[in-house]
Amino acid sequence: MASAQGQFLAFDEFGRPFIVIREQEKRARVKGLEAQRANINAARAVSNLLRTSLGPKGMDKILVSQDGDVTITNDGATIMEKMDVKHQVAKLLVELSQSQDNEIGDGTTGVVILAGALLESALNLLDKGLHPLRVCDGFERACAIAVKHLEATSQELDVFANNNELLKKAAVTCLCSKVVSNRQNELAAIAVEAVLDVADIKRKDVNFEHIKVEGKPGGSLEDTCLIRGIVIDKDMSHPQMAKVVKDAKIAILTCPFEPPKPKTKHKLEISNAEDYRKLYEQEQQYFVKMIEDVKNSGSNIVICQWGFDDEANYLLHANKLPAVRWVGGVEIELIAMATGARIVPRFSELSSEKLGRAACVREIGFGTTDDKMIVIEGCANTSAVTVLVRGGNKMIVDEAKRCLHDALCVVRNLIRDSRIVYGGGCAELMASLEITKVVDMEPSIEQYAMRGFADALEDISNALAENSGLNPIETTTWLKNEMKNDPSKRYGVDCNGVGINDMKELNVYESLQSKVQQLQLATQVVRMILKIDDVFAPSEYS
Template sequence: MAGSLLEQAEHLLERGIHPIRISDGFERACKVAVAHLDTISDTVEFSRENTVNLYKTAKTSLGSKIVSKCHDQYAQIAVDAVLQVADLERKDVDFELIKVDGKVGGSLADTVLVKGVVIDKDFSHPQMPREVKDAKIAILTCAFEPPKPKTKHKLDITSVEEYKKLQAYEKEKFTTMIKQVKDTGANLVICQWGFDDEANHLLMQNQLPSVRWVGGPEIELIAIATNGRIVPRFEDLSAAKLGKAGIVRELSFGTTKDRMLVIEECANTRAVTVFVRGGNKMIIDEAKRSLHDAICVVRNLVRDNRVVYGGGAAEIACSLAVSKAADEVSSVHQYAMRAFAEALEAIPLALAENSGLPPIETLAEVKSRQVTENNSRLGVDCLYKGTNDMKEQFVYDPLISKRQQILLATQLVKHILKIDDIIESHPE
């Protein structure tokens, strides 16, 4: 869109029109286009029970992505994830509660939505239980180790007795720490830092499953999901600060030894994790990006449930509206407005060309039909379904997204038009 606008601006500059006039004309045309979008938009009804329209819109955004072979599954995951965390009364979606994680292995079809948190860790001792039911979680950012002086120090041990004293001191400290955790009623420890083999062994002996080296963002997400408090010192631990979850279990993958920890049935039921699988890292990264797009589309509909129709239908309708408005302008701005209308047609032209259709003929036909039938839903039939009505093809775009695209493209071109000259320094 922005590239097409710059191309049109270049033609106008060659004809001697000042950049400021072009910029103002584009601004006026943009206002007409955005206002016209409101008039051609349709409202889509949805609820937590009836998600058909949300699903169709999410599906539109995934049509050209790498995950299109699992089209339906990913669209449903995006809808379910957003509705799980959405506050429909306030029309708000907290993206902090949606985590998208991935692991190499399996296929895209193995992607699942977990109503809880998935972290790439396992229990710290192989003999600890693989599952903890009715978990009361102590979330710690302090290390399981004896306190050390803050200054640089050195400890010289010259005899066996001194070494045994140090060992007894460390064991006593570890035992005290474990007792402080057990006294609160916790039956699972999640720690941001590591602990050595002795602490790990004592935790296992005291039947206190634990997870170590959990990253900061994951710690925060676990605290949000389980309604727990992050505790920086053992002395601050109390029963009220524990996070609660129905079940914490290890998830293993096929024949590999990879394991991940899944925290489900959390106290804050709104936290979800989308766990993406794929054959290699590139596929997973692309799937995550595609899912993010679909989630944003559904989020936009929760914020404002108005849609316009894709396939270039909205752009053609706006182009016609801008051309009509340009005829009523007596100043030189009318040239810039007509150029803006022509730039809008770049979208349906590109769609027709990419679909193997003759671009000019297709655009001319759809444009004349929009005028004669007064139907702004007509676009380019990219899928060869025999109808140009995008409502029948279920090709939807959220109004928020379409409006933002036109506004951003116009702003970008206005900024570039403000540049008078570029001074390039030569290598010599």
């Protein structure tokens, strides 16, 4: 067996040569502080990428997929999801952003920036010789102090007072940093109405399955509207069918309008006109029987998961049965839930008990374009709502849908827990000052990690100041001094006014639940990263 440059020439049992490549030489083992530093630097690279997208003055990112699809957004969860991250530890920050999005729906950029700041602080402590586990313990103790202080200083609001004005302001705070900020007031009002329509106020619960966000390019953002019902991106199967059906009795079918097909192999030969006529009559009997089954059930509109040919379409129109075809499975289930219908797999099983009820089913058009949609309003079983988003192109519509999702989540969170903290970096600075007070009385070595946690919390106000064109160190120092001198004030970075202001007077606030989740998730992920001290992977990993 000969060897050269990590390759081995071997022979099989027939004497044929083949090359064995030593993969081991392409792999590197990184241990101890070197591994931790490599992991922290990789995670910080991801965090620094999002840093410029924080706040109302944050910059947008343009993301181009492998297929050439372009996405322009400053939504942290979307940026992290579409990034092609190779480093396994950096992927933890991607999962961190997704966890925040799944649990809260907002704060996805802030939680990644906070995790990056904590990792930078941890790296300084590790370089000074502090053990990683002592750093983790100190961070967790500081996180507990911060959460406790925020809960104690949070303010509980009557979110339904003054015609839900406080809910609208919370949604505006969420939308002011988005692409749709020029229409933030209108979209905030739509988000509040949508959530309140489906919310169970007594149980403080919101079922997001009853809120659907649909987009349709070709209009302008101000055309976005709330429809109290379900909207599906389909039209009537025949252009001459009725466009409006009042007091609709809906039959939902998962079987096609066509003659049954034999399950065995078959061959049919037609040699003369008589045979063709018999075949045509047999087919007509199938179609007529299907139409009779639908009419006998009492249905006055049909929604079918499959398509049907021109013959079935003509017979449905002739019998004054409006129909919608090629409706997706998810939409079929949503319509069935909302209208109380049963999904029917065979025409023979149709009955009046399995029909859904709705006040109105109508087809709507959009200006001079051929685009049409079906609206189902006044559903029997639920108050399902749909937000119909309009925009000049698909990219704007997609970004508006993402922005509305965040606003809906913010309103939902305040209904669940009406306690709030103030934005603009105010909550983080308050927690930082509280941790600094406790650290001075801490006798253990964890005090260095706790002080590092407090310093990391200042990074949020630093990032907001940087993105607003202010001096971050000068701005954060002034804020801390003012809050020390007057603890009743809630000072923060006023990004829109470009300066420093009282966030309480400006009504810039966010859910306490969201802020607590950010602190806890970031601390957990940092602990996971710091505990990795031995990496055996391809050399490019480091």
